[in-house]
Amino acid sequence: MSKASSLYRWYLIIHKMKGENVFPSKEELKEYLELNDFKTSTRTIDRDLADIRNVFGIEVKWDANRRGYYIDREESWDYEGMLRLLEVCVTGDLLMQTIGEGKEALRYVLFDSSGELKGIELMGPLLQAIKLHRCIAFDYAKFRGGTTEDLVMEPYALKEYQGRWYVVGTIRGSEKVYVFGLDRIEKLDILVNPFVPSNKIDPTREFDEIIGVTRLEEEPEEMILSFTPLQGNYVKTFPWHRSQEILVADEQEVRIRIRVIPNYELTQRILMQGSSVEVIKPEWLREEIKDHLKSAIEKYI
Numbered sequence: 001m002s003k004a005s006s007l008y009r010w011y012l013i014i015h016k017m018k019g020e021n022v023f024p025s026k027e028e029l030k031e032y033l034e035l036n037d038f039k040t041s042t043r044t045i046d047r048d049l050a051d052i053r054n055v056f057g058i059e060v061k062w063d064a065n066r067r068g069y070y071i072d073r074e075e076s077w078d079y080e081g082m083l084r085l086l087e088v089c090v091t092g093d094l095l096m097q098t099i100g101e102g103k104e105a106l107r108y109v110l111f112d113s114s115g116e117l118k119g120i121e122l123m124g125p126l127l128q129a130i131k132l133h134r135c136i137a138f139d140y141a142k143f144r145g146g147t148t149e150d151l152v153m154e155p156y157a158l159k160e161y162q163g164r165w166y167v168v169g170t171i172r173g174s175e176k177v178y179v180f181g182l183d184r185i186e187k188l189d190i191l192v193n194p195f196v197p198s199n200k201i202d203p204t205r206e207f208d209e210i211i212g213v214t215r216l217e218e219e220p221e222e223m224i225l226s227f228t229p230l231q232g233n234y235v236k237t238f239p240w241h242r243s244q245e246i247l248v249a250d251e252q253e254v255r256i257r258i259r260v261i262p263n264y265e266l267t268q269r270i271l272m273q274g275s276s277v278e279v280i281k282p283e284w285l286r287e288e289i290k291d292h293l294k295s296a297i298e299k300y301i
Contacts, residue, residue, distance in 0.1 A: 005038075010052050011090045012036055013045070014071065014083065017060070023068025056082045078204045080242055084160075119165060119182025123158065125190055126167055126182075130155045135172065135191040141184040148186070153178070154195045157203035161213050161265075168203050177206050179213045211241055212265025220259045223266075224281040227254045231276035240269065255280070267292070 016024050016032050024032065026042050033040050049060050049069070057077030060069055073079045129136050137152045155169040156177075165182045175198055207213070209220045224247070227235055232254020236246065241258045248255035260266060262285060270277055270289055279286040 006048075006051070007086065007093065008090050009033060009038055009040070010048055010056070011086050012038070013048055014052065014058065014086070017069055017071050023063050023066040023070050025068050029069070056086065058082060081204060088160075119185060122182050122185060122188055123165065125188060126155060126158060129190045130157060133194045133197055135193065135195050136167075136169075137187075137189040137191060139186040140180055141186065143184075151180075152191070153180070154197075156197065156201060159203075159207065159213060166213055168206065170198070170201065175200060177201060177203075177215065179215070208242070209259075210261050210263055210265070211269060212263060214263040214265055216261055216263055218261050220261050221282055223258050223260060223262075223279075223285065225256055225258075225270070226278045226280050227256070227273070228276045229254060231273060232256075 012033055013029055016022070016029060026045055029045050030040060030042060033045075052058050052060055058079060059072040059075040061072050061075075062068075063070055071079065076082070126136070128134075133154075135152055136155055137150070140149045140151055141147075142149060152172045153167070153169045154172060155167050157168045159166045159168050159179065166179045167182060167185070168177060168179050170176060171178060172195075206215060226248075229251060232249065235244075235254060235256060236249070240256070241260055243257075243259045245257045246254065247257055267285075267288065270279060270285075271292055279289050
């Protein structure tokens with residue numbers, strides 16, 4: 001069986017175990033796969049569960065009391081990140097299968113026509129540099145001032161946020177972590193001499209306490225947001241952050257609590273919701289959003 005088929009099968013097994021209080025048995029996993037056109041055996045499922053642990057670092061365990069399997073997220077290595085990577089791989093494979101059918105596929109797959117995905121051609125060379133611990137040199141176009149900066153960077157990881165890709169690393173001689181958008185990188189050069197990665201930098205943990213890519217040297221704060229019931233349904237389906245807790249969910253509101261470091265992306269995410277959200281806490285963020293909304297209203301007076 002192809003690697004692509006295995007990836008999709010692993011994704012389905014994980015998806016079956018994702019929900020709360022869901023502990024499928026081996027037979028239930030087999031039935032679920034068959035519903036998705038995968039004829040399989042319990043022996044194959046045993047191999048799949050082992051591969052999910054070994055390849056993705058996702059710990060699948062057996063609960064003797066509930067007589068079913070579950071994902072131990074605390075013991076899993078970057079569960080959310082690996083699940084996202086698996087979803088991207090599966091989606092890409094399904095799209096490639098559809099596109100392979102020719103131009104008729106465009107009747108069923110609609111792409112955003114707002115522009116090309118800039119910088120994606122850099123992902124291959126950047127991944128090689130990251131794996132080989134090679135420094136990279138490039139010109140970086142700043143949004144502010146319209147200037148370009150020459151940089152030499154020690155790359156540690158690639159990060160995706162809202163469809164855009166970023167390279168994460170340190171500027172040579174510093175241990176501060178920086179994030180640069182691939183769409184603004186020009187004249188990329190992979191340098192010959194390798195660097196020694198710092199054991200103080202863990203790129204999988206750099207973004208645990210933020211939304212987006214802007215990490216400030218501040219402590220996380222408790223944020224309480226109240227959404228309209230309709231918008232709250234989206235927030236429950238697509239959580240804003242891994243720390244998200246549902247405090248209230250009734251006919252009047254959906255109220256959540258998250259604990260994050262405040263940054264630009266958090267403010268923008270709130271403003272994008274318009275009248276569908278209200279900041280309850282902290283008070284300083286409530287006032288900041290109020291000022292942004294007042295400034296917006298003044299443009300229409």
